[in-house]
Amino acid sequence: MIRVIIVDDSPTFRLLAKSILESDPDIQVVGEAINGREALRLCERYRPDVITMDIHMPSMDGYEAIQKIMTDMPCPIVVLTGTPGSRNEKIHEKAMKSGALVVLPKPKDIQGLDPAADILISKIKSMSEIKVIRRKMISRPVAPRRTNALGSFQKKAIHLLGIGASTGGPPAIQKVLSGLSNQIPFPIVVVQHISKGFVHNLAKWLSASTSFPVNIAEHGHRMIPGNVYIAQDNHQLMVTRDGRICLRQSGPVDGHQPSATVMFESIAKEYGNTGMGILLTGMGCDGASGLKKLADTGAITIAQDEASSVVFGMPKEAIALGAAQKVLPVTEISSFVNQYLLRLSV
Numbered sequence: 001m002i003r004v005i006i007v008d009d010s011p012t013f014r015l016l017a018k019s020i021l022e023s024d025p026d027i028q029v030v031g032e033a034i035n036g037r038e039a040l041r042l043c044e045r046y047r048p049d050v051i052t053m054d055i056h057m058p059s060m061d062g063y064e065a066i067q068k069i070m071t072d073m074p075c076p077i078v079v080l081t082g083t084p085g086s087r088n089e090k091i092h093e094k095a096m097k098s099g100a101l102v103v104l105p106k107p108k109d110i111q112g113l114d115p116a117a118d119i120l121i122s123k124i125k126s127m128s129e130i131k132v133i134r135r136k137m138i139s140r141p142v143a144p145r146r147t148n149a150l151g152s153f154q155k156k157a158i159h160l161l162g163i164g165a166s167t168g169g170p171p172a173i174q175k176v177l178s179g180l181s182n183q184i185p186f187p188i189v190v191v192q193h194i195s196k197g198f199v200h201n202l203a204k205w206l207s208a209s210t211s212f213p214v215n216i217a218e219h220g221h222r223m224i225p226g227n228v229y230i231a232q233d234n235h236q237l238m239v240t241r242d243g244r245i246c247l248r249q250s251g252p253v254d255g256h257q258p259s260a261t262v263m264f265e266s267i268a269k270e271y272g273n274t275g276m277g278i279l280l281t282g283m284g285c286d287g288a289s290g291l292k293k294l295a296d297t298g299a300i301t302i303a304q305d306e307a308s309s310v311v312f313g314m315p316k317e318a319i320a321l322g323a324a325q326k327v328l329p330v331t332e333i334s335s336f337v338n339q340y341l342l343r344l345s346v
Helices: 011-021 036-046 062-072 085-098 115-127 169-179 199-209 260-274 288-296 314-320 330-345
Strands: 002-007 027-033 050-053 077-081 102-105 160-165 188-192 214-216 228-230 236-239 245-248 275-279 300-304 326-328
Touching (some): 002 036, 002 115, 036 050, 036 062, 062 077, 077 085, 077 115, 160 169, 160 260, 160 288, 169 188, 169 199, 169 330, 188 236, 188 260, 199 228, 275 314, 288 300, 288 314
Parallel strands (some): 002 050, 077 102, 160 188, 160 275, 188 228
Antiparallel strands (some): 236 245
16 A cells, blocks of 8 residues: 555645545555644654645645655655646745655546546656655755766767756756856757646746756757757657757657657767766666667766665666766766866867
8 A cells, every 4th residue: 555644734625635545546545734744743653655745834834844854754745736827836946946756736626537636646656666865965965076087988079968867857957957067068958757837847947046048949949059958748859960959749768758768869879979968866767778879879978876866766777777887976967077078178
């Protein structure tokens, strides 16, 4: 059984959420909390597999509760929000930075009558398989160690960087982009598995919190050095040799559309060893085989290490395949790239 705690100050919504979740025989609601403070007590008592979290609650709001839970007794947290429009964008951004794994709209009806109810059940099941790490870095960021890990990498120009991520990815992508020199001479393409409708929020947040212009990828668009392009919902992102974006609805690969494997394979085909690939935290195996094809061309490939990954799934698979030439903490990835580019300029 998947043990769930529902945190929401509305008794009506708690009743609805419990009805939705327990309509699935694999899910059991073991506790209900009316605010973050009560959620902490219930988490300590029941040690649930997943928590659904409201944000606006009395006594202790959802953000503070998420931070405390992820610091002291980590557990996958799914934020449920009924806030519309631009305010929802801010909730999504702050919840992910606090340590939540996914943000979903609140269901308004039971399973079968409201798509949000079916999505909630699916997400609870997938989140229950995740082993999350403690998030001490939320309140006390860890300073990156100095690294001199260039080793024997040959000097060669980089023409395109691809980044793939899934669960826990947005903060990891933000860390990498924040640390990169804004003078990089190539564009960056990103595949991030994210709930439908939230990719625009992600682009806005990354654009506001890093020094890079962050765009939603558009078919046929010519990529500009120093710009970031994020894959659209329900589209595979590929690139052409002349520096354009190619979007297709060709179906899921490794269970995803967009797929990091499709993106890395495209970079391998069109750019070869002048491409670079980074695979960050995420559940599953997407990106691993694609990164291997990129590595086989002689391109530089990097995987996030286990200690700094929220979910060590995708990077682990890549490492097992021999796809990652470097395995680094997320705080050291941008430093490695910057050092490599500096060596090219000498």
